Amino acid sequence: xxxxxxxxxxxxxxxxxxxxLAVAVLVALVLGMPLLKPLFAAAFPTLDRPLYEAxxxxxxxxxxxxxxxxxxxTAVVAGCAAGIFVTRPxxxxxxxxxxxxxxxxxxxxxxxxxxxxxxxMGFGAQPALIALTLYALLPIVENTVAGLEGVPESxxxxxxxxxxxxxxxxxxxxxxxxxxxxxxxVRTAVxxxxxxxxxxxxxxxxxxxxxxxxxxxxxxxAYVIQxxxxxxxxxxxxxxxxxxxxxxxxxxRRG
Amino acid sequence: xxxxxILHNRVALLLAAAIAAAALTLPFLGFAPxxxxxxxxxxxxxxxxxxxxxxxLLPGVVVLAVPFLRPGRAVSAAYVAAGVLLxxxxxxxxxxxxxxxxxxAAPAARTSFGAGFWVMEAAALLAAMDGVRRLGLAPAWRxxxxxxxxxxxxxxxxxxxxxxxxxxxxxxxxxDVFAAAVARHAVLVAAALVPTLLIGVPLGVLAQRxxxxxxxxxxxxxxxxxxxxxxxxGLLLAPLSALANALPxxxxxxxxxxxxxxxxTFYSLLPIVRNTVEGLDxxxxxxxxxxxGMGMTKxxxxxxxxxxxxxxxxxxxLRITLVQAVGLAAVAALIGxxxxxAIMFQGLFANALDLVLLxxxxxxxxxxxxxxALKLxxxxxxxxxx
Numbered sequence: 086x087x088x089x090x091x092x093x094x095x096x097x098x099x100x101x102x103x104x105x106l107a108v109a110v111l112v113a114l115v116l117g118m119p120l121l122k123p124l125f126a127a128a129f130p131t132l133d134r135p136l137y138e139a140x141x142x143x144x145x146x147x148x149x150x151x152x153x154x155x156x157x158x159t160a161v162v163a164g165c166a167a168g169i170f171v172t173r174p175x176x177x178x179x180x181x182x183x184x185x186x187x188x189x190x191x192x193x194x195x196x197x198x199x200x201x202x203x204x205x206m207g208f209g210a211q212p213a214l215i216a217l218t219l220y221a222l223l224p225i226v227e228n229t230v231a232g233l234e235g236v237p238e239s240x241x242x243x244x245x246x247x248x249x250x251x252x253x254x255x256x257x258x259x260x261x262x263x264x265x266x267x268x269x270x271v272r273t274a275v276x277x278x279x280x281x282x283x284x285x286x287x288x289x290x291x292x293x294x295x296x297x298x299x300x301x302x303x304x305x306x307a308y309v310i311q312x313x314x315x316x317x318x319x320x321x322x323x324x325x326x327x328x329x330x331x332x333x334x335x336x337x338r339r340g
Numbered sequence: 341x342x343x344x345x346i347l348h349n350r351v352a353l354l355l356a357a358a359i360a361a362a363a364l365t366l367p368f369l370g371f372a373p374x375x376x377x378x379x380x381x382x383x384x385x386x387x388x389x390x391x392x393x394x395x396x397l398l399p400g401v402v403v404l405a406v407p408f409l410r411p412g413r414a415v416s417a418a419y420v421a422a423g424v425l426l427x428x429x430x431x432x433x434x435x436x437x438x439x440x441x442x443x444x445a446a447p448a449a450r451t452s453f454g455a456g457f458w459v460m461e462a463a464a465l466l467a468a469m470d471g472v473r474r475l476g477l478a479p480a481w482r483x484x485x486x487x488x489x490x491x492x493x494x495x496x497x498x499x500x501x502x503x504x505x506x507x508x509x510x511x512x513x514x515x516d517v518f519a520a521a522v523a524r525h526a527v528l529v530a531a532a533l534v535p536t537l538l539i540g541v542p543l544g545v546l547a548q549r550x551x552x553x554x555x556x557x558x559x560x561x562x563x564x565x566x567x568x569x570x571x572x573x574g575l576l577l578a579p580l581s582a583l584a585n586a587l588p589x590x591x592x593x594x595x596x597x598x599x600x601x602x603x604x605t606f607y608s609l610l611p612i613v614r615n616t617v618e619g620l621d622x623x624x625x626x627x628x629x630x631x632x633g634m635g636m637t638k639x640x641x642x643x644x645x646x647x648x649x650x651x652x653x654x655x656x657x658l659r660i661t662l663v664q665a666v667g668l669a670a671v672a673a674l675i676g677x678x679x680x681x682a683i684m685f686q687g688l689f690a691n692a693l694d695l696v697l698l699x700x701x702x703x704x705x706x707x708x709x710x711x712x713a714l715k716l717x718x719x720x721x722x723x724x725x726x
Contacts, residue, residue, distance in 0.1 A: 194663075205455065297571070321566055
């Protein structure tokens with residue numbers, strides 16, 4: 086904490102509006118969906134079960150978040166490590182091939198990657214986790230390399246002049262300067278993973294996609310809407326959250 | 341890191357090590373009594389029967405030798421050729437072994453690719469990519485190397501030498517369904533492209549000129565892009581069903597290809613509008629000024645100066661849109677839109693893994709092919725402009 090953080094916090098509170106609102110909507114939807122049962126019953130009078138009750142929406146949301154969170158975190162750690170390695174002199178030789186793989190891999194549709202994971206690893210949450218992690222790696226690696234590569238040589242030179250060693254330079258100069266670009270890669274990865282995790286219900290992972298899939302297969306439109314609204318709200322919340330983080334990371338960069 | 345003159349290419353060394361490790365420790369193929377059971381592993385050495393089979397390993401030896409040779413164009417060219425030949429040779433070997441296994445087995449038996457095959461195939465293709473990069477070829481030539489590898493595997497497919505592999509046995513059962521699915525997939529993507537271009541390009545041009553439009557359009561398109569596809573399909577379901585009930589006879593429905601095309605259009609708009617704006621933004625003010633100085637009218641400046649200069653950026657937006665649409669069209673199978681996704685999800689729901697691959701692998705191939713074709717267009721355009 087430094088001086089002037091109160092005004093900063095005020096400015097942040099102003100910025101948060103959109104995010105807090107979105108979080109409030111999400112929480113209300115997740116916890117309050119059962120209260121809407123009469124509404125769905127009225128809208129779809131032909132359905133015997135107008136509310137998805139096989140699992141609570143809270144459980145599904147937490148499972149969904151766990152899948153996205155775990156895969157994204159693993160990808161952040163591995164992706165940043167790989168990105169840092171190939172931008173050091175000892176790993177420079179691997180940079181070209183890593184970038185080529187990251188670029189090529191991103192043309193593979195996530196849903197196809199998820200499907201291919203099943204014949205290789207079987208059904209369940211595990212193949213989904215691995216497919217999501219692999220897919221999330223690509224934008225993170227790409228942006229880590231781009232971010233570190235974008236640090237001006239003159240800045241590195243001054244850091245060297247100040248007597249900073251390679252490790253200190255990495256953590257105190259390069260990573261802070263690259264943070265916004267790396268964060269943009271993490272954001273891309275998380276946004277894709279939220280959607281792919283929903284589709285992962287078709288390979289046996291229990292996520293918010295389950296009511297949608299069950300509803301589509303059983304012609305229950307109410308289930309579809311309930312699942313879809315919460316997934317959409319979750320995606321928007323995460324997107325707004327990353328907007329906030331991006332603003333913060335730019336500030337961190339300015340020091 | 342001290343300089344070690346003995347090792348000239350550590351990437352090739354790593355890839356060769358991965359190939360060797362996969363060859364020795366992972367199953368090359370899986371052999372199952374029928375399409376629903378998981379198979380017993382078949383090692384690579386068990387598939388090496390005749391002298392021709394051993395020849396497949398020769399390019400692998402070349403990859404292993406590359407790190408110890410003095411770097412040069414000839415070594416890099418051999419490296420690329422070895423990668424491509426190994427990738428093709430492994431596919432051929434898998435097909436040949438599948439045929440041998442099928443000759444002594446019940447008709448329901450299936451031979452599928454094992455983990456060892458996938459690792460070696462990936463490493464071989466990476467070796468080719470690394471070599472192409474080291475050769476410093478222009479993008480068009482890189483794509484040509486990829487196309488050559490694809491053509492060789494295509495030849496193997498056409499010759500029938502791979503017919504006993506499980507994915508092709510599945511294809512033989514589903515020939516008509518598969519052809520219809522590919523056609524439907526292409527139609528979905530193309531049908532979404534028409535409204536996307538009709539709306540997206542004018543919107544992009546307008547947004548580039550009017551800052552207020554720009555500020556209004558992008559937040560909306562960004563949020564749409566954030567919403568997961570399966571959720572957007574779900575959210576469109578109810579309003580479109582209601583519309584279909586209210587106005588029967590318009591061909592609108594809550595499920596099927598129509599909502600799929602509508603949702604695909606929503607997703608496709610962002611890259612098209614964004615790259616139209618970026619492309620036009622990238623036209624230097626001095627060029628516009630010069631055109632005006634030459635007495636060109638506004639219309640002439642737009643068509644003869646701005647459009648040609650913005651075209652490469654626009655085309656890369658088109659590439660992003662199309663690659664994305666190929667994947668999203670697969671998800672659209674969940675709302676009954678058909679296409680390759682229908683085969684894929686049918687396989688997932690019925691636990692028929694060969695069917696999953698028969699749907700998913702062509703989706704990946706289609707996306708990569710579209711990506712390569714548009715990259716080629718951009719690079720040829722760039723060369724013409726230069």
